[in-house]
Amino acid sequence: MSKFKYLKNLLIRGKSHLILGFLLVTLLLFPLLVESQFIIRVVINILIYIVLASSMNIINGYGGMFSIGHAGFYCVGAYTAAIMSTRFGWSFWILLPLSGVMAGIVSFLLLGFPALRLRGLYFAMVTLGFSEVIRLIVLNWITLTRGPMGIPGIPFPTFFGNPIMYNWQFYYIILGIVVLMLFIIRRVLNSRIGRAWISIREDETAASAMGVEVFRYKLMNLFFATFWAGVAGCFYAFYARYISADSFTLDEGFSILAMVIVGGQGSFIGPILGPILLLTLTEIFRGIAQYRLIVFGVAILIVMHLRPGGIASIKLSNIQEIKQKLSVRQDK
Amino acid sequence: MESTLFEIKELCKYFGGVKAVDKVNIKIKKGIIYGIIGPNGAGKSTLFNVLTGQLSTTSGDIYFENKKITNLPPYEIIRLGIARTFQNIKLFKYMNVLGNVKIGFHIQTKTNFWDAIFHTSTYTYDERLTIKKGLEILERVGLADFAYDYALNLSYGIQRKLEIARALAADPIVLLLDEPTAGMNPVETNQIIKFIRQLNQEGLTIIIIEHDMKVIMNLCSRISVLNEGKKICEGIPREVQTDKDVIEAYLGKSNLLKFKK
C-alpha cells in the first residue's frame, strides 16, 4: 500500500473513531444533560427495543430463519424475573442472565426441536403459535403467574445495598446491557460461528455440504438470540415493576419485526437504527397504539419495495445518487 | 496397485414412480479422473446428490475407502474427504470471495462461543489459519485479486472457479464436480481442463459430470454412461465412444462419433 493510501486509511479510521468516541461521550453524559424524565424514559424504551431488535435480527438476519414470535421469548424472560424476584427474592443481577437462559431453554425445547426443519412461512407461523401458547399459559397457569392479574410489586434492584429507583440509574443499566450485548454479538458474528450462520442463511444445502451442521447451528442461533430477548424481559420487569400478559401480545412481535426490517435485516447497525427511527417517529406523533402499527405496517411495505436492505443499506453512493436526481430536477 | 475409492452397489433412488437412479453399480479407483455422462435427465446429478448425502437412498449402498457411508448427512461426508460443487452454482452471494472460501475451513477449526467472545488462543489461531490458507487457495486457483469482491458481482467463469476453490479448502481426498464447465466459453473451458488435470496430478481423485465431450474425453481415464437412471456402459473413452447403446442414447448427437483426441 502506498504511503498516501495508508494515511488516508488512517484518517478514515480516525474519523470514525472520533465519531464513535463522541457518540459514547454523549451517551454517557446524556442523563446529566437532560432534565426531562419523559425523554429519558423514551431513550430507555429505545434501548430496550435495540436489545429486542438485535435479538430478532440474529434469528432473521443471520440464522436463515424467519421468526415473528419474539413476544414469547420476551415474556418468558420477564415472567422468570418477576416470579423469582417477588417470590424468592432473587437479585436483579443474577436474574439478568438467568432470564436469558430460561428464554433460551424454553425456545430450544418448544420451538427448536419440533420446528427447526421447517422453512420460511411455516417456521414463522410456528413461532407465532409459540408466542400465543406462551401467552395462553401465562394467562391460565394462575398459581404460577397470577394469570390476567399480572405480577405487581417487583422490587427495586439493589446496588451494593442501595436501591435503584431513578430513571437515570435504569438508563445506565440498560446502556451497559446494550453495549455489552453489541460487543458480544459482534465478536460472535466475526468468528467461525458467525460465518457458519451466514452460510446457512445464504444457502443451507451448500453450507451443509461444506461441513456446517445446520440443525445444530440453528439451535445455537435460536438459543443465543432468545437469550437476549429474555434479558430484555428481565430488565423490563424490574423497570416497569409490574407485568402482565397484555404487554406480550403478537403486536409486540410485529413491532419488533418492523424495527428490524426498517433498520435493515441482516446488518449489524440495522437493529440499532430501526428502533431509533420508528420509536422517535411514534413519540413525535403520539397517538393510539393502532396508529403506531399502521405506520409500522406501511413502513415495512415501503422498505421492501424501495430498499429491502433497510436504512442500513443506504450507502454514501445512494445519497449522492439522490442529490444528483434532485439537482437535475431543479435545473429543469 | 490402485485401491478402490468408491464402490456404489445396486444404488436406487426412486421419486414415487420415477426411477431417477436404477440399480447402478460403479467402482471408482483412487487417483483417476472418472467421468459420468448421459443425456439430460439421466440421473447424473441425482447420483451425486445421493453420494454426498443431499438425498437419501431408496435402496443400495455406497462404500468409501471400504467403509459404508450410505445415507450419512452431507456434513459428515465432507469430513471423510469428499467435497463437491453443484450444477447451479451455490455460492454464498452476500459474502466476499475470501469469505466463501473460509467456510471450507469450518471442519478444520473449532472456535466455540467462549473462544469467540473472549478471543482465546483457539480463536486467534483459527482466524489466522482461515485467512492464511484462504488466501493461499485463492492464489492457487488464480482468484487472489478478487479476494474482497462480493461473490454476487463476479462473472460466471470466476464463480465456478470459486466454487471449486471453496471445495478445495476442505482438503478433500476426492472432488465431485457437477458440470464445472457449463456456460463457459472455450478459453475458460480450456483453463478449467488444465486446472482439473493439475489437481489430479497433485493427487486428488476427481469424479466429473459433464456434457462437454471434449472435456470428458480429454480428462477422464474411465467413464460411466447413464441413461434413464441405468448405467448402460462403462469403460475407457474409446470404448464408450463406439458403444452401440451409448450412441443410441445420444441419438442425434453426432459429436460423439466425430470426436478426435
Add this chain to the structure above:
Amino acid sequence: MFYLQQIINGIAQGSIYALTAVGYAIILGIVNVPSFVHGDVMMVGAFVGYYSVLLFPDNILLVFIIVFAANWFLGIIVDMVCYKRFRNSPRQVMLICTVGLSIFLKSSTQVTFGTQQKLIPNLLGNNFFALGEIIRITYVQIFIVSVVIFTVFLLQILLFRTKIGLSVRAVSMHKSASALVGINVNQAMEFGTCLGCALGGIAGILLGIYYNAVHPLMGGNAAMKAFISVIFGGINIPGAALGGLLLGIFENMGVAFFGSGYRDIVGYVILIVVLLIKPSGLLGRKENEIKI
C-alpha cells in the same frame, strides 16, 4: 349420543375451517407464494359481509356475491403489493410484505371501525332439525356445510374444466415451462391469488355467521386454524379440506372431554404432532427431501 352431537358440531365447524384452508392452500400450494395475510383477508371479507347484511338483510345470495367480488379485488391489491414485483426475488421478501400488509389491515380496520366486535343478526333464526332427544342440527349448520360443498364443487369445475384453471395449474407445476408455451404467468398467478382471497372472503363471512360476530382481530385465529388444517391435511385442495374437517371434529371432541378453554390447544397439539411425525400432512406428498 352427546359425542355424536359434538361430531355434528365438528363437521359444521370443520367445513368452515376446510374452506379457510382451501383458500389458503390455493395461495400456498398452487400459486406457491407465502402468505401471512390470509387471516386478515378473511377478516375483510367478514366485515364486507357484515355491512352487506346490514344493507341487504333479505338477500343472502347478494351478500355472498358482494363479498366474493370485494375480496377478489382485495386479491388484486395483495398481488400488487406483495407478489407481483417479487416473482424472482427470494421468498422471504414476499413473506415480509405479507406481514406488513397484515399489520396494516389489522390496525387500519381497528382504527376505522373500532375495536369492538360487531354482531351479525342471526339470519336463519335458531331453528334446527331434531333427531331423537339430544341431536340437533341447526339450519345455520346445514347452510354452512352446503355452501362449503357447493363452493368446493365450483372450484373443481373452475380449476379442471376452464382454460384459466388449466393455466393456473400449469404455472403451479412449472413456471418457466408454462411461460414457454404461451401462458401469461403473471396473470395466472394473479388469478390464483384472487381466487384464494375470494374464497377466504366467503370463509370469513361464514365465520361471522357461525359466531354471530366480526372483529378486526379475528383474522389471526382464523389464519392459524387454516394453517394447522393445511399442515395437517397437506398443501393441496383435498388435503386442506380434509385437514379442516378433521380439525373441526377433533376440536369439538376435545372441548367435549376437557372443556372449552382447551379448544385452541387441540390445534397446537395436532400441529406439533404432525410436524414431528409427517410434516407433509395426511394427503401431502414427500417432495424431494434435500437433507441437511
